[in-house]
Amino acid sequence: MVNLTIDGKQVAVEKDATIYDAAKACGIKIPILCHDKKLHPFGGCRMCLVEVEQMKGRLIPSCTTPVTEGMIVQTTTDEIVKARKLVLELLLLKHPIDCPVCDAAGDCDLQNLTYEYKVNMNRFVDEKFNHEIDYENPLIERDMNRCIHCGKCARICDEIVSYGAYTFINRGIEAKMGTEFDGPLNCEFCGSCVSVCPVGALNSRPFKFKARWWALQKTKSVCSYCGTGCQLTLGSKDGKVLTTIYDENQGFHNGQLCTRGRFGYQFVNSDKRLTAPLIRKNGKLQEATWEEALAEVTSRLSAGKSDPASVAALATPRLTNEELFLFEKLFRGTVGTDNIDHSAGFAHEALTKGAVASFGVAASPAEIADVQKSKLLLVVKSDAYETHPVIGFEINLGVKRKGIALRIVSDKKGKLTRLPGAKTTVHAPGSEVALFNALCKSVIDQGLAVEGVAGLDALKAAVADASAEKAGVTAEEIAALAKDFASAEKALIILPIGQGYPGHNAALANAAANLAILTGQVGKEGAGLLIMGEKNNSQGAVDMGIYPKGTGLNAAAILDGCANGNVKTLFVAGENPVVSYPNRKKVEKALENVEFMVVSDLFLTETAAMADVVLPACSFAEKSGTFTSLGRRVQNVRKAIPAVGLAKSDFEILNAISQALGGAGYNNQGEVFTEIAATVPAYKGLTQACLKDEGAVYPVALSAKLVPVAAKAAAPAAGKLALVTGSALYHCGTMSRFGEGPMYVCPDAYAELNVADAAALKIGEGDQVTVTSGTGAVQVAVKVGKRVPQGVVFSPYHFGEGSVNTITDGSEVTYVTVAKK
Amino acid sequence: MSNAPAEEIPAEEIDLTEANEIIDKYLTLPGNLMPVLQGIQDAYGFVPKPTIDLVAERLNVYPSQIYGVLTFYAQFHLKPRGKFIIRVCVGTACHVQGAERITETFFGRLGIGHAETTEDLRYTFEKVACLGACGMAPLAMVNDDTYGKMTVQKVDEIIETYNARPMK
Numbered sequence: 001m002v003n004l005t006i007d008g009k010q011v012a013v014e015k016d017a018t019i020y021d022a023a024k025a026c027g028i029k030i031p032i033l034c035h036d037k038k039l040h041p042f043g044g045c046r047m048c049l050v051e052v053e054q055m056k057g058r059l060i061p062s063c064t065t066p067v068t069e070g071m072i073v074q075t076t077t078d079e080i081v082k083a084r085k086l087v088l089e090l091l092l093l094k095h096p097i098d099c100p101v102c103d104a105a106g107d108c109d110l111q112n113l114t115y116e117y118k119v120n121m122n123r124f125v126d127e128k129f130n131h132e133i134d135y136e137n138p139l140i141e142r143d144m145n146r147c148i149h150c151g152k153c154a155r156i157c158d159e160i161v162s163y164g165a166y167t168f169i170n171r172g173i174e175a176k177m178g179t180e181f182d183g184p185l186n187c188e189f190c191g192s193c194v195s196v197c198p199v200g201a202l203n204s205r206p207f208k209f210k211a212r213w214w215a216l217q218k219t220k221s222v223c224s225y226c227g228t229g230c231q232l233t234l235g236s237k238d239g240k241v242l243t244t245i246y247d248e249n250q251g252f253h254n255g256q257l258c259t260r261g262r263f264g265y266q267f268v269n270s271d272k273r274l275t276a277p278l279i280r281k282n283g284k285l286q287e288a289t290w291e292e293a294l295a296e297v298t299s300r301l302s303a304g305k306s307d308p309a310s311v312a313a314l315a316t317p318r319l320t321n322e323e324l325f326l327f328e329k330l331f332r333g334t335v336g337t338d339n340i341d342h343s344a345g346f347a348h349e350a351l352t353k354g355a356v357a358s359f360g361v362a363a364s365p366a367e368i369a370d371v372q373k374s375k376l377l378l379v380v381k382s383d384a385y386e387t388h389p390v391i392g393f394e395i396n397l398g399v400k401r402k403g404i405a406l407r408i409v410s411d412k413k414g415k416l417t418r419l420p421g422a423k424t425t426v427h428a429p430g431s432e433v434a435l436f437n438a439l440c441k442s443v444i445d446q447g448l449a450v451e452g453v454a455g456l457d458a459l460k461a462a463v464a465d466a467s468a469e470k471a472g473v474t475a476e477e478i479a480a481l482a483k484d485f486a487s488a489e490k491a492l493i494i495l496p497i498g499q500g501y502p503g504h505n506a507a508l509a510n511a512a513a514n515l516a517i518l519t520g521q522v523g524k525e526g527a528g529l530l531i532m533g534e535k536n537n538s539q540g541a542v543d544m545g546i547y548p549k550g551t552g553l554n555a556a557a558i559l560d561g562c563a564n565g566n567v568k569t570l571f572v573a574g575e576n577p578v579v580s581y582p583n584r585k586k587v588e589k590a591l592e593n594v595e596f597m598v599v600s601d602l603f604l605t606e607t608a609a610m611a612d613v614v615l616p617a618c619s620f621a622e623k624s625g626t627f628t629s630l631g632r633r634v635q636n637v638r639k640a641i642p643a644v645g646l647a648k649s650d651f652e653i654l655n656a657i658s659q660a661l662g663g664a665g666y667n668n669q670g671e672v673f674t675e676i677a678a679t680v681p682a683y684k685g686l687t688q689a690c691l692k693d694e695g696a697v698y699p700v701a702l703s704a705k706l707v708p709v710a711a712k713a714a715a716p717a718a719g720k721l722a723l724v725t726g727s728a729l730y731h732c733g734t735m736s737r738f739g740e741g742p743m744y745v746c747p748d749a750y751a752e753l754n755v756a757d758a759a760a761l762k763i764g765e766g767d768q769v770t771v772t773s774g775t776g777a778v779q780v781a782v783k784v785g786k787r788v789p790q791g792v793v794f795s796p797y798h799f800g801e802g803s804v805n806t807i808t809d810g811s812e813v814t815y816v817t818v819a820k821k
Numbered sequence: 822m823s824n825a826p827a828e829e830i831p832a833e834e835i836d837l838t839e840a841n842e843i844i845d846k847y848l849t850l851p852g853n854l855m856p857v858l859q860g861i862q863d864a865y866g867f868v869p870k871p872t873i874d875l876v877a878e879r880l881n882v883y884p885s886q887i888y889g890v891l892t893f894y895a896q897f898h899l900k901p902r903g904k905f906i907i908r909v910c911v912g913t914a915c916h917v918q919g920a921e922r923i924t925e926t927f928f929g930r931l932g933i934g935h936a937e938t939t940e941d942l943r944y945t946f947e948k949v950a951c952l953g954a955c956g957m958a959p960l961a962m963v964n965d966d967t968y969g970k971m972t973v974q975k976v977d978e979i980i981e982t983y984n985a986r987p988m989k
């Protein structure tokens with residue numbers, strides 16, 4: 001610790017703190033413009049000047065000056081105030097005084113400081129800037145006339161996002177913040193630059209002219225897209241969510257969000273939202289009252305009580321814990337069926353079967369904070385960054401700032417591949433388990449296995465004939481990776497799971513866990529296995545028991561049951577099997593055949609359109625409750641706006657049905673949480689009040705054990721390409737299709753081909769092609785690049801049109817032909 | 822940042838072989854961005870956009886940053902330049918000796934203005950500040966050849982001379 005005096009106050013801070021940090025720590029506010037706690041110090045604006053007694057005679061920037069023992073600092077002498085006024089005057093010289101029409105007004109550091117320092121006249125005059133404003137994309141407006149050259153946008157885009165869209169261009173008076181060839185902004189549109197811009201130079205276009213900052217009601221909540229569980233602040237007014245508000249002190253991610261979190265909230269206010277219940281009459285869905293709709297549903301379910309096996313229920317892992325708990329209680333308890341599941345079964349088996357077998361708990365043994373505490377990250381699938389972008393940012397930061405080693409095993413390359421020092425092992429599609437088995441064998445052969453782990457002999461036998469070749473990589477690559485992983489002080493495996501990754505199942509979780517356990521990389525911080533569930537509450541759905549137990553049917557079997565008439569009543573809460581489950585035709589047939597289907601959802605999805613009763617549900621912004629993130633963090637979701645139209649939350653819907661069937665009833669979701677805390681062991685002792693803003697990570701008690709798994713060899717089909725599916729940058733399930741941000745970044749389905757394959761097939765960028773497999777054909781546009789290796793096609797699964805589940809059937813790899821339409 | 826090995830990148834109109842060779846030469850050296858860009862400028866006469874993308878990919882630098890570097894240093898050019906670069910000094914000494922008339926005459930004869938290039942890529946015209954030979958003001962240069970005591974008539978002679986030179 002270093003001791004110093006600031007404005008007469010004694011302060012003790014860490015030795016790597018700056019004067020600015022030290023002042024902040026003791027509650028003294030120093031004005032800043034170019035500084036952000038997430039970014040490297042820049043020292044460009046000179047707003048934070050202070051005086052240090054030991055360095056008399058000049059003012060020094062507090063944001064870049066480290067503290068030293070015995071420093072005596074003054075932060076507001078007359079001279080300092082004069083200097084700051086001068087800085088402001090100079091900034092205002094070229095800056096247009098646009099405040100009446102600037103969306104940043106009220107949230108603008110320049111405006112606020114000008115007010116605070118009472119700069120009401122300028123001793124200098126100059127012409128204002130006259131840069132053209134970039135309106136060319138629907139999300140971010142760039143008005144460089146308002147730019148104060150703080151460089152924050154360029155720094156965040158480089159240091160955290162690793163996209164590098166901006167740089168200072170030109171020189172001297174011509175210098176400005178620009179892009180490549182000074183063209184329009186063309187990037188990932190994560191909005192990070194907008195969030196840190198201290199003025200109105202970068203603006204969110206969807207928010208433009210919607211409200212003044214001070215008129216917004218601010219509600220702290222949790223993003224409802226992926227399992228990362230980023231916290232966000234919703235800005236709402238007149239019953240509408242108008243924007244998300246940046247708060248550098250919020251969440252493990254310090255306010256950082258991806259495009260879905262930042263610009264994807266529009267689905268809440270979408271004019272496509274369902275606003276009234278619908279009942280199928282004469283073959284057509286028609287508006288009805290809640291009484292009618294619920295009467296229909298409850299009479300159907302109460303009839304089902306006498307034959308519970310004929311009832312099945314699917315829930316989306318987007319619901320709150322309270323809703324999922326109620327869902328489980330209603331169907332497993334009151335109705336008496338074990339046929340409940342979520343996400344087509346396979347997407348969460350990595351947790352419910354894999355993690356349970358390997359670690360004794362249905363959760364990751366690691367948490368998100370471990371990413372930055374590790375010394376080596378082994379990322380499975382290069383697009384972990386795309387499925388969980390903010391964890392991608394954590395990886396970027398860890399690698400670039402802390403020098404954490406990065407290894408990637410993937411069937412294609414991605415952005416992470418380009419990080420400093422990253423090594424990517426590109427394996428054959430669907431051979432992840434083979435690859436992990438080969439790594440385990442290599443660890444054993446190199447004598448790097450820890451002594452006496454449970455199940456070692458069985459594992460040795462099981463991996464005896466594992467080889468690098470079976471995974472399509474070289475023996476040297478495997479040996480080097482095995483050695484790096486085993487000998488790292490702390491190594492963490494990052495494994496994304498979800499509906500787009502059919503091979504990321506229990507077996508892969510076991511195979512990956514084996515490597516961690518075998519090398520002793522588990523049970524300590526910065527190590528282990530982080531299983532990243534796809535949806536915002538994937539972990540909660542597992543915790544609440546939304547998967548078949550005992551003789552219950554899983555999602556695939558439920559659909560078979562619908563098809564063969566064994567399942568007569570199907571309740572679907574927020575799932576969209578038609579687009580997201582494998583084998584679309586089969587799903588559609590099954591749903592057509594089921595006697596009675598009720599769907600609660602925000603939108604008339606492809607699945608809801610087939611239902612007999614459709615119940616309009618609330619979005620996350622219209623309800624309270626909790627989500628549990630992939631790092632086991634239970635967090636409060638808070639209601640920001642009233643329900644849209646007649647929509648009801650799934651809590652209200654399930655509560656009403658439950659009571660009508662003679663089950664438990666609750667006065668509010670909080671009562672359900674109390675019951676969760678009393679009955680779900682991991683949640684023991686939690687209260688919604690004690691979760692506060694930060695939430696709480698529930699503990700896990702591990703009993704690690706090696707679980708041998710056999711690698712299935714995906715036999716390549718001659719003359720065909722291997723289709724791997726996954727997530728498109730910034731989509732998430734099928735809900736992001738209703739968000740403006742994701743739809744701008746990626747509006748349509750596509751298939752990505754290697755340049756060599758494309759050339760051989762005479763297919764060019766943007767061409768429409770037909771991709772055909774054994775189960776069907778789909779038409780999509782083509783992207784050509786070098787991310788995917790030769791012989792592989794990649795296609796995201798989120799889209800209703802060009803839906804890849806028409807051609808996939810749930811196996812790891814689907815062999816397809818691609819031909820120009 | 823890690824450096825990517827040479828890979829085939831589809832060329833947009835221009836042949837990237839030479840750019841690839843230049844990158845190969847400096848690939849493993851630290852601080853290789855400037856010499857690579859200088860090499861490319863020497864080879865192509867300017868820095869074409871596809872080469873920026875190539876350098877970005879192979880040296881693992883953001884294209885925006887390369888553009889920042891290119892616009893910061895006056896030595897780099899982002900557009901094709903003429904085979905003959907005509908520079909007319911408009912520094913103080915030349916100015917008082919009538920440099921303005923010389924530049925105007927060039928503009929008229931060549932049909933291009935400051936920092937522009939003729940369509941046939943024969944000439945690029947630039948006004949520059951002091952070329953350091955004030956005794957010979959007004960001064961013009963064509964590539965490395967110096968022409969002092971410029972007159973309107975000399976402008977025509979210069980244009981005739983360089984019109985007669987082969988382009989290759």
Ligand code: SF4
Nearest residue numbers: 157187189190191193
């Ligand atoms: S939106 Fe994101 S990717 Fe685009 S420039 Fe801003 S920070 Fe970079």
Ligand code: SF4
Nearest residue numbers: 147148150151153197
């Ligand atoms: S655009 Fe905003 S963040 Fe970027 S340099 Fe200008 S003022 Fe700073």
Ligand code: SF4
Nearest residue numbers: 223225226230258261
């Ligand atoms: S989608 Fe995921 S990564 Fe993006 S903001 Fe939401 S929780 Fe964070």
Ligand code: FES
Nearest residue numbers: 043045046048063
């Ligand atoms: S905040 Fe310290 S120099 Fe800008």
Ligand code: FES
Nearest residue numbers: 910912914915952
């Ligand atoms: S002013 Fe023209 S050469 Fe010096």
